Amino acid sequence: MDKSWIHKSRDRGFRAGDIYEAGVNGFLNFAFSKVPIGEKILCPCVNCINQRLGTWDEVFDHLIVDGIMTGYTIWSFHGDDISSNTTVTENVTVDEEDEDIVNMHDILQDAFPGQTFEGVGVGTTSGHTEEIRDDSQKLHRLMQEAEKALYPKCNKFINRHSCCIISHKVPMQWSDKSFSMLLDLLKKALPQGNTLPNSLYEAKKMVKDLGLSYNKIDACPNDCMLYWKDASNEKSYRICGASRYESKSKVPEKTLRHFPLIPRVQRLYRSSVTSSDMRWHKDGRIDDGKIRHPADAEAWKDL
Known part of the structure; x- marks a missing residue:
């Protein structure tokens, strides 16, 4: 069975086409053939990730609107034989x-x-x-x-x-x-x-x-502050008095993980898969004066 449509599921335009819909129907026919009539199956969309059950119509809608997990090419949660793939x-x-x-x-x-x-x-x-x-x-x-x-x-x-x-x-x-x-x-x-x-x-x-690493920043357990910049050497918060570390250890009570935005946006523009989506509002949008997308509004120009 041709599953090449799965790798293109992140492309919204491709999901609206006949090839992707035929692939979804092929998956549903295969998955529901493995369960009794009237039963539900796990939904492999990017939001449900095979954790929630759904009917044919529910799973179909999820896969069309949200897309299937791009790595789910061996349908092991739906009766696919790994050795045959x-x-x-x-x-x-x-x-x-x-x-x-x-x-x-x-x-x-x-x-x-x-x-x-x-x-x-x-x-x-x-x-x-x-x-x-x-x-x-x-x-x-x-x-x-x-x-x-x-x-x-x-x-x-x-x-x-x-x-x-x-x-x-x-x-x-x-x-x-x-x-x-x-x-x-x-x-x-x-x-x-x-x-x-x-x-x-x-x-x-x-x-x-x-690349695309993250920074660990110790935080107050009561969410009062971050131990960052001038406060990076503090041991407790001077207002609520909560200790930075667990008792008798150097393990922080709470840690915030900061994911820098700029390198991630740069990677989206670099990637051959996502770069077209990043420029869609400029290159692929229908610009006829009608508001179909936030990019059509005047406020978008001020972003």
Whole structure:
């Protein structure tokens, strides 16, 4: 069954077309064929993420309006056989329908625009600035890590397949502890010398050079203040008196995670997948004087 429509589900224009609707109907026919008549199925839209049940009409509406999870190409929650979705190539077993997930080249190209690479090798850069050299080194390191065999003499899986596991953590709502336990179990089950990360911490270290990190800022447990800038060395808040740390430890009572906006907006414009959506209000919007979108209003011009 052709599932290529899944990888384009983030495109609102594509979701309005016949190809996407035919794909949704094909999924619904398959999923409801596995359950008794009148039963509901889990909805794989980006909001429900296979956590809520819905009727045919409800799931159809969700998938058309919100889109299906782009990584959900093996419908394991709806009776799909995992073994039937893989094909063995000469060197690596790759899920053909999951190509967008395991293809690290596209991800790295978005993270390091202007850098070139071919296969596992990395092209040369001009090297005129320290920033370019640093990006080139990071890219080279990530490409090497991505192409390592999962374990010695393994010719079916390479290290970039482990990124599939990492990408499932949030949609599947795994806690940090359960995810680390899963990695620990898988690492013990694989042959010695495997490159699977030991824990969530190790997994994060693998992908940290892709950027888009966050800053941790200690906060008052009563939400009075942030221990930031001039207050970064304070031990307690002078108004409510609440301590910054748990008793007899240096563990903060509350931590705020700050996600810088500018690099994330820049990444959206860099990405070949989302850049067209970021410019839609300028390039793709129908400008005929009628208000169909906030971009059609006068207030948009002042943003």
